[in-house]
Amino acid sequence: MNFTKGVELLSLCNDKKLRICDVMVEREMVLANSSKEEIIDKISISLEIMKNSIEKGLTEDIKSVSGLIGGDAKKISIRSKSEKPVCGNLMSKAISYSMAVLEVNAAMGKIVAAPTAGSSGILPATLICLAEEFSLTDEQLVEGILTASAIGMIISRNATVAGAEGGCQAETGSAAAMAAAAVVELMGGTPEAALHAAATCIKNVLGLVCDPIAGLVEAPCEKRNAIGVANALISAEMALAGVESIIPFDEVVDTMLRVGRSLPFELRESALGGLAATPTGLRIKKEILG
C-alpha cells in the first residue's frame, strides 16, 4: 500500500473503496511497522500540540524573538466578539488561529511543522475551526491530519516544501493544499475532490516568493498563513461543490517545482529580495540584526 503520485493514491482509494486517510494509515502501518493504534496515538500528540499552540497564541502575550510580530491573532479574535466579521465567523476564526500559531512559532515556541514551521498555522487553524463549526471529534481530526499528510508526502516527494528551494508557494501553498484535502474528506467529499482542492490551492499561489524581512519567519509569513487558510477553505468549498481543477494535481505539483526552480535565489528565503529588500525591510533588518 504505497504511492508516490496523486494518481497512484486515487487508484488505491478507488480499487479498495477507501478514503485517502485510510490508505495513508495503512501505508504508515507498513512503513513504521506499527499498529493502527500506535499511528493514531502519535498523530494525537501532534493534534494536542496544534491545539495548544492556537490556545497559547490567543491567550498569552506573545512577542516574537525579534519583537517584530505578536498580538495580531488576538486583535482579530477580540474584534470578532464586538463586531460582525467581514468574512464571516468561520473565516475570521481561521485567520486568527493561523496567526496565533505563527506567533508562537516566531517566539521559538512548540508547534507542529505542517509541512514546515513557516506554514505551521494553516493546517491546525483550518482543522480546529472546522471541528468547532461542525462539531467534529478528535478522531475525525486525526483522520484529517492523515489525509493532509498524504498530500504533503506526495508534494515533498515530487516537488519541495522548502521555501529556500521553491519559495512561499512551496510552503503556504503546500500547507493549504494539505488542509483543503483534509476539509474535503472530513466534509464527505471523494478522494478525487480532495485532490482537486489540493491542486487548486497550489495553483492559487503559484510563483509566490519567499522574502522574509530580516530573514525572520515573521513578516510577511504570518499574514501569508492567514491567506493560506482562506485558500484552503475556498478551494475545499469549490471541490465539494464539484468544481474540478482543469490541470490534474500531479501536474500542478510538477509545475510548482519548475516554477520554484526558476525563481531567483533572491526570492527563495535568502532575505535578499522582495519585501526584505524594501527600504523599510532593510531598515528593520538593521534595527534587529545590527
Added chain:
Amino acid sequence: MIGPSSSHTAGACKLGKVAYKLAKGDIKKVVFMLHGSFAKTYRGHGTDKALLGGILGFDADDERIKYSFELAKKEELLFQFEEADLGDVHPNTVKILIEKNDGVKMAIIGSSIGGGNIKIIEIDGVELEFTGEYPTLIVPHRDMPGVIAKTTAILSQYEINIAFMRVYRYNKGNNAFMIIETDSPICTDVIGHIKSVDNVINAYLVTIN
C-alpha cells in the same frame, strides 16, 4: 518542533545532532560553515542556536535550543559560525568542522531539505548520502574481501532487514565504510558483534527520530 523554521531550525538541529552522534558527543570545538540561505538568514531563523543545540545532543523539539549559546559556554564548548560557498549544493547546507578532545578532526556536510528533513552528503571528504530517516549504521572498515558479507550476515542473524546500503572507500585496499539503513532498530548487541568482525574498525549508529 521548536520554531521558527523547519528547514532552518528543526533541520539544522538534526544536522547538528548527526554530527554529535558521529563524534560520539566528544566535541571540544566546532565551526559551522553556512552556505546559501543558511548563510543569509541564520541569525533570524535561530539556525545558529539550533545547530549548536544539535551539537549539544538536543532533539528538534527540545525547548533548551533557545538557550544553546549559554549552555555551550557553560560546557566550555568552543563554537564559531562562518558564511561559506560550498559549491553546487542545496541552498540550506552546512559544513560542520569538529575537533574532538583527543585532537581528532571531523568534517560533515549536510543539507536541510525542507519540513525538517535532512540529508548528509559528505563525511571527511567522502561524498555519500543518508537521511537519518531510518536507523543508520556506519561501519568504517578496511577494504578487504568478506568484510561486507560478514557484517550483513550478522544483521541477518538478528533478523534485521536492510532498506538501503552503500559502500564507499578512499583508496583500494585502504579505509572504507559501509552505510546501512535498516527497517528495524539496531541494539547494542548487534553493534558489538559487528565490531568484532575482522577488519571492521568501528561501528556506530545514527538515529535522529
